[in-house]
Amino acid sequence: STRYDLYRVLHAALCLFAICSEAIVSELHKRISSAFDVFDHESNHTVDVREIGTIIRSLGCFPTEAQLHDVIAEIEEEEPTGFIRFERFLPTMSRILLEHRFRPVPEDLLLQAFEVLDQQKRGHLDPEELTRYLTQEGEPFTQEEMEEMLSAAVDPDKNLIFYKDFVSVMTVDDPW
């Protein structure tokens, strides 16, 4: 009879888990749907493929460009139309979120990354140095991306990037 009790408890636990996960999944679907809708300009459950990166990132993910391309390849039509349908986006995005793929960059790691670039350990970087790194290494920035970052990062009086301050300003609590 203890075995029977065990089965009952297990069964109850599974049901509970199913209910919870159903609620979780439902909540997830709504979040994904809301984000998708913002770019669904024609209200026909499709978005331009070029907005997918924005949508995925706005849901809290931090993919690299390469990872993004992989996801897009997965959700595109067999014959790419330039549009992504919600029916294909939803399951993939749900999985991504449930698996916690493309985790965020924590502030301390970000700071370390800047410190690595600051080889002389001065506590700041020249705009030219940073530009060189970010437009030539990794997944290079476009000129526009670089300019936009510099406009926020460079101290106009000293023409230097005090990256510690920059990082803390940029990671201030975002209301969204």
Place this chain on the structure above:
Amino acid sequence: MGCGSAKPTQHNQNHKLQLKKSMRSALLIQRWYRQYVARLEMRRRCTWNIFQSIEYAGQQDQIKLYNFFGFLMDHFTPASSERNLISHIFRENEVFQDVEWEPYFCYKSIEVPDTYAGPHLTFPLTVSNITELVEAFKHKEQLHARFVLQLLGETWRLLRVLPNITEVSTCHSKEITICGDLHGHLEDLLLVFYKNGLPSVETPYVFNGDFVDRGKDSIEILLILFAFQLVYPNDVHLNRGNHEDHIVNLRYGFTKEVLGKYRLHGKKILKLLQKIFSWLPLATVIDQKVLILHGGISDTTDLKLIAKLERNRCRQAVKSKGPGGQYSDGEGDRYSAAGRRRVRSLTHSNPATARHELQRRSLQAYSIRTSPNVEEELRERRRWAGLSASYERIHDPISSDSDPDSGEVLETDAEEWKQIVDMLWSDPMLQDGCIPNEVRGGGCYWGPDVTQEVLNRHNLCLLIRSHECKQDGYEFCHNRKVLTIFSASNYYEVGSNRGAYIRLGPDLNPHVVQYQASRSTRELTLRQSVGRTERSALRALREQLFAHKSDLISAFEEYDPEHTGVISMERWAVATETVLHLGLPWRVLRSQLVGCSTQEGMINYNDWFRELALMDPNKELAHTGLLETMYRHHSNLETIFRIIDTDHSGLISFEEFRQTWKLLSSHLKMEISDKAISDLALSIDFNKDGSIDINEFMEAFRLVDCSNGATRLMQLTSTESLYHTS
């Protein structure tokens, strides 16, 4: 064969390691930053949707209001005072020929005092006149009414001899510059002139409509454009926009601006502008290949027909629709929330062949009850009768008094009117086809197949249009066959969008130049501009929410039968959309609109309303019950005031004030008691002679942002100013 000593290899290895580390670091930084930018983009897009939704909802409102007036016009006894009040929107009381207007608009009797320090214009205008004018406006000076009327008079004379469609060629390797909507943004026009050069024989321009409304320098823009056109009539071309329409101006600020700047002669100026607007050309064609017009096209667009019609007969477009158009009426017409663009096509009731007399009723009777059958009938009759109301036959003075019941509608008139409205009001859509544009209430949505067909039919290669605000100032669509160009930067708010203009050379390849006028010399970073626009949008949204308070509370209470005062976030979102019909992502916006939540995703909605907004301390008005109506319908209210203010004095009497509310209450099909109206009137300071200043009254009811919002604003700006101190 050695590769060198041990030390260099070690150095190489360290170097390689460093390279690897820096590459990984760069990748990390890039990954992080791109996510940050994406979140900002999401916020910006949401903000944009808010502004657009509210704007389109406002336009819908306007259509309904004018449709209502049209209805009133048809069904009130000729003697009724209400009818007289609004009769001059739809009828031209004066039936003079154009040439008989000239003495009325004569400027000669207007004296220019010695104290006037602004520019003095001499006619015919010279280049130095214009540069003097531009300089004066840069310094916020105002042109004297005498010169305004003189300049407008000359413009009117010029426009009357211009064809409906202007043909331009890029001979002599001239590049033509094309500007889109300016909407009273003088600084944008000046910026374009600065970047691109003043209009001249070497620098021809096309201005594609919507010069006025919304911005605060509409009259100055008009004066500059008209002046340039007078001096360079072969090189400066103007197309009419949907805002070059005196009815639209009543609502969107141009009328108010002119009356404010020209207290004595404003009315005359507006009247003359009414004529000028109707005489503005409708389109420009470059090298017979590129078509430029303000709104767009439809599947029936026919340039041959357009070239032949009498454009000045279409004074206003916003009215009841004729055959082939759509009729939207009252509350039954709320469009599907899921998309402002999604259209529910209205099917007409079976075409009425019998036109029997309908009992004429007084306003009083109407506000009490209307039967559905009667509504149907009236709708039908208005469809047929409405045309003659605004597409007037100037040569037939009798028409303004024609009985709508017996009016014969000529098919050709209907066709011509539709051509014009389609050109000025339509928007492109991504799907094929052509459907009525119910969001705007006029024109249509047209698809890429229609573009293809119309361009082919007319042997054209490109359509350039404006009419829609774009974040980058321009946008291609329909396989790059359609180009939207919008020249008013910061249209919704500082930082909301860029403006742009087009340079077009003999190769007819459009080259776009973007810009953004900024009030301070410092450029806003992406984060700052998004933040600022966002705050503005949210403020506007909060006003809408507050204005619909009782409907929202009813909707919430349906989900809260036990009156706990609390509902789930999910239900909050659903109920809000049901009431407001703005098609906005309420779940995404929730965190920005609901501060006072929430244990486990629940919201106390009464607390929420308390937090939403504080208004100007006019708390006595809370008793009148009219407060909410005030907020929700303040645009309509202001429009009605201005219509009633027939002498454009900016003042109305108490009786007129009362009649305004009565009109509004009929339109809204709600009861507003005389007592409520008198209470409202009593709470306002009247001028000694018992009149109400419209501007003061409207100002008193602007929502003031709550203190929470203000503190958050301060917090954000202080963090942002870490690197950018002004």
